[in-house]
Ligand code: 13P
């Protein structure tokens with residue numbers, strides 16, 4: 033790239049020229065969120081995808097999100113600026129192990145979190161995100177046993193909250209949410225006594241029991257907009273604080289740190305693989321493209337459509 037190039041101007045110019053749409057998750061860097069046409073949580077991004085007419089979508093997020101968009105828009109070109117942007121949670125559930133597990137419990141309804149690779153979705157009855165997981169579980173009659181995968185923290189949180197004894201939970205987790213430090217959270221709470229603790233349900237139980245409010249990324253943002261407090265200890269990926277500050281510039285948002293004492297905040301290495309430079313190059317060359325076989329698209333579509341219908 034020419035060092036004199038203004039990436040923001042070039043991205044905006046190419047976007048118009050190619051009639052492309054940029055979608056970004058809340059965990060993206062501020063400069064990526066600011067250049068996107070739409071920023072949202074996993075559910076909102078999937079819903080938004082269903083309304084798009086553009087044939088070129090640049091997805092600033094991780095691979096499973098690009099795949100979900102491809103499943104919903106099979107005729108569009110979905111570009112992910114870095115194909116290595118995976119997800120530790122999605123990778124904690126592989127196809128062969130999960131298929132064997134599911135076969136042991138043929139009478140169970142399979143609910144999978146959208147944070148899975150596309151092949152896992154083909155084994156699912158219905159997908160969910162952290163925004164609608166509670167409603168999705170509640171849509172299944174109480175006497176029907178459930179398999180919930182792959183996030184054990186979200187699964188156990190909802191199993192207890194909804195008193196759903198007949199729920200089997202896969203033992204996966206997200207490395208970002210798993211590593212928040214209870215000790216460091218307690219230290220921060222002692223320092224900022226009036227700050228409310230807000231946490232994503234992918235966090236461990238030790239963090240969730242400390243939280244004043246638990247919700248998906250968009251629910252956490254909405255909470256900070258509507259709640260009268262002026263400071264928050266935020267236990268989710270750091271990127272979300274960019275939107276919180278935008279909506280409530282007068283409030284303080286303190287990231288809860290991970291258990292590694294050298295870090296002040298908790299970034300998802302996969303989300304942060306997407307840079308402005310990669311966004312520019314991927315838009316310019318329309319590469320790399322998310323590819324899925326027609327068979328996977330066909331089988332994964334129904335559980336995703338069911339997920340979108342429950343909001
Ligand atoms: P939500 O966008 O559903 O809150 O999910 C968080 C997440 O971990 C996405 O990778």
Ligand code: SF4
Nearest residue numbers: 119120121206208300
């Ligand atoms: Fe996956 Fe966790 Fe990163 Fe979300 S934050 S993309 S669940 S690794």
